[in-house]
Amino acid sequence: MGTRESKSALFEAIAVMGKAFASPRRLELIDLLAQGSRSVEELARASAQSTANASQHLQALYASGIVTREREGTRVRYALAGDEVLALWLGLRDASAVRLAEVERAAREYLGQEVEAISRKELIERLGRDDVVLIDVRPPEEFAAGHIEGARSIPLDELDQRLAGLPADSEIVAYCRGPFCAYAHQAVRRMREAGRTARRLEDGWPEWHLNDKPARRTRAA
Amino acid sequence: MGTRESKSALFEAIAVMGKAFASPRRLELIDLLAQGSRSVEELARASAQSTANASQHLQALYASGIVTREREGTRVRYALAGDEVLALWLGLRDASAVRLAEVERAAREYLGQEVEAISRKELIERLGRDDVVLIDVRPPEEFAAGHIEGARSIPLDELDQRLAGLPADSEIVAYCRGPFCAYAHQAVRRMREAGRTARRLEDGWPEWHLNDKPARRTRAA
DNA sequence: CAAGTTATCAATAGTTCGCTTGAATATCAA
């Protein structure tokens, strides 16, 4: 009975997950978790908020089904709950960039001078021909948690010192956390200043990983 | 300058769209709009809320880039802003069903006794062989706004009277707004009670429409 | 232009949210 009641109960239950995406702080945590699982303290540090606050948000994310958690000795490791959730976050991010001018504007300001990008498809081709050097400019922990096959880890901090070790005659492609992450942009700008031929991959690791799946989703998103 | 500031500005801007999905009432409006565009008053009536309240929520959805609107004489017609937005809503709905037991429970309670479903793929095959009768049991306005090619509009209200007009020897497949919409379930139950062979389509019109697109998304979701 | 519809606005009250601070708890290592 109570058709009306149970219908609104359904929307209320779905909104529990929706609320997870309603706070900038939580979105930043989700974005970090899209790179791989992390402890509370790491997440708090990387997102520049207090541990207590990060912990609260992470608990909210846990309650809304967005993340899983696992105790590891004295720390607790949080991770995205699954690829549907990752797809949802990327979808929100991209849809907001399309529909909200303010997102586009903020992204442009944050990323600085635009640098030339290479598509996923072209990268795959050229990797097959061994025609390009692919570098992952994210922090080493994120590389360790997962990276594009064939990439070398060169964290942005170390780029200047390690640039000499890269072949001078190949084009270099840098990637990082995603299209709204500034690392690859910065890396490419620095390499070009140093006289190298460099571009950034249009996407980052999460997108690569998601699109690399054998059987895609059955239903939307 | 202000790298930190502009980064948080970016997440704040994205959260503007995220907030749209944080309220059950708004989700219900989005779900209705997934069937086609509607005026404020229609939406208010269909979701059993006051016009003023629906209007407020619709304005919030407009501000977050989820919907577009257009004045039509004395009324204002709202519509989903695009397929990315539709995909986002379907993704949230499905992800919440996977990750939140409460959503599953509420859906089961709302839908009542489960009825046998037919997959999209099988339906396409059998439609090709003219082996099945497909009926759309949504309200007529929704059928008019878009429907599966080859379907006949038989609103649930009229099913009992019009059942006699359907061939007695074919299987009948009913579809409605989506997997969480009760119309198709009810239709199939009634047809079976009347001695017909009937199943429901696993998805509804929005999913069909979205998956029918020629070139799918470039990036996630 | 007057009447009727449809949509929005404005003000309010109750509720929830978000961040801060300081204390409490859990685990590990010595």
Next chain:
DNA sequence: TTGATATTCAAGCGAACTATTGATAACTTG
């Protein structure tokens, strides 16, 4: 057990959100 580290809990307060009500504005029709 004690100390150290990582996480969570609890309380508080201001801000933001939500639904309600009644008034107002926009548009169409007669």
